[in-house]
Amino acid sequence: MVEERSIDSVILHTMDARAVQWKIMKSKEALIRCWSQFSTFSLQGFCHYLWLKIRGKSMMVTGSCHGCGRCCKEICLEGSEGWLRSEERFQWIVDMFPEYGRFTITGKDSQGYLLFSCTWSTEQGTCSDYENRLPLCRNYPESSLIFAGGRLLSGCGYGFAEVVPFKKVFRQELKKIR
Numbered sequence: 001m002v003e004e005r006s007i008d009s010v011i012l013h014t015m016d017a018r019a020v021q022w023k024i025m026k027s028k029e030a031l032i033r034c035w036s037q038f039s040t041f042s043l044q045g046f047c048h049y050l051w052l053k054i055r056g057k058s059m060m061v062t063g064s065c066h067g068c069g070r071c072c073k074e075i076c077l078e079g080s081e082g083w084l085r086s087e088e089r090f091q092w093i094v095d096m097f098p099e100y101g102r103f104t105i106t107g108k109d110s111q112g113y114l115l116f117s118c119t120w121s122t123e124q125g126t127c128s129d130y131e132n133r134l135p136l137c138r139n140y141p142e143s144s145l146i147f148a149g150g151r152l153l154s155g156c157g158y159g160f161a162e163v164v165p166f167k168k169v170f171r172q173e174l175k176k177i178r
């Protein structure tokens, strides 16, 4: 609310009412986006994220998948309000997005998040419809996993590494030659 008021008062002098309204809407969207991003952080993950930012680093995914299929049987799912903890919320998501009906609840982890297994996973650990897997399957693992307090399964072929972003290195090198 404070941010909205300050944007309002700053731009009222230079823009017409519609532009002001648009700016406020944009700022609301930014706040909602920001909140939905931070609502997925665990306390430890958030501290880790801040520590990386302070040192000018980011998290990079390394390695590759060797196809053990274990991550299709031990899954946490994230909704618009963060990682799922309640069965009712999951049911609501399935009602809205039936493609998530492939997941079944198997329990809860130590942080109280629901654990799921995918019914598309075969006994051999492969996906029974690999071409039509969900975006979350295609994008796994993302660095947000670490910030949410999650971890890779032991023996997974992927890893995470703290790196200096290319943009930052590039800017530093540009400064040297100018």
Ligand code: SF4
Pocket: 064, 065, 066, 067, 068, 069, 070, 071, 072, 140, 141, 153, 155, 156, 157, 158
């Ligand atoms: S646990 Fe890791 S190595 Fe195994 S299938 Fe999943 S991503 Fe691949």
Ligand code: SF4
Pocket: 071, 072, 102, 118, 119, 120, 121, 122, 126, 127, 128, 129, 130, 133, 134, 137
């Ligand atoms: S859809 Fe396929 S890749 Fe995705 S969790 Fe299920 S079995 Fe794994």
